Amino acid sequence: MDIKSAKWVIIFIIAYFVFLKNFLYSTCPLVILTGFPCPMCGMTRAxxxxLRLNFGEAFHIHPFIYPIIFMIVIFCINRYLLLKKTPEWMKWCMIFLLASMVLFYIWRMYRYFPGEPPMSYYYNNAASCFFRTFVIR
Incomplete structure (x- = not known):
């Protein structure tokens, strides 16, 4: 079974989120390193x-939460209930979905950055701390 064989990866991911949520300001590696949001920023909040059944807020935070959940459900049904491999059309749908997310990210950065979360700039990122400490003196 896939989940059983990936238990250490799942444990690592959970530990990663718990550590970052408790000790840093974000769980997104791009935000932590550069201060800039990534195309997936806001997905966890959405x-x-x-989970709180606040569908409008989820859409407002990141509208791609719905197609991603739909694709995950289709994948799980196909993989675990029907016991089939991932069909080729689903791979192309995921590529299209990811490309659409990047285009939406560019639009959202143009329209909202550095405004409301998740399109915010985080000043205490690793890169700016490095430059303040070692480069700009």
Whole structure:
């Protein structure tokens, strides 16, 4: 079974999120390193809004939460209930979805950056701390 064989990866991911959430200001590696949001920024908050059944807030935070969840559900049904390999059309749908997310990210950066979260700039990122400490003296 896939989940059983990936238990250490799942444990690592959970530990990663717990550590970063408790000790840093973000769980996104790009935000931590550069201060800039990534195309997936806001997805965790949108997922938690869905768990609270706040569908409008989830869409407002990151509208791609719905197609991603739809693709995950289709993948799980196909893989674990029907016991089939991932069909070729689903791979192309994921490529299209990821490309659409990048285009949406560019638009969102143009329209909202550095405004409301998740399109915010985080000043205490690793790169700026490095430059303040070692380069600019």
């Amino acid at each position: 997922g938690f809004a869905l």
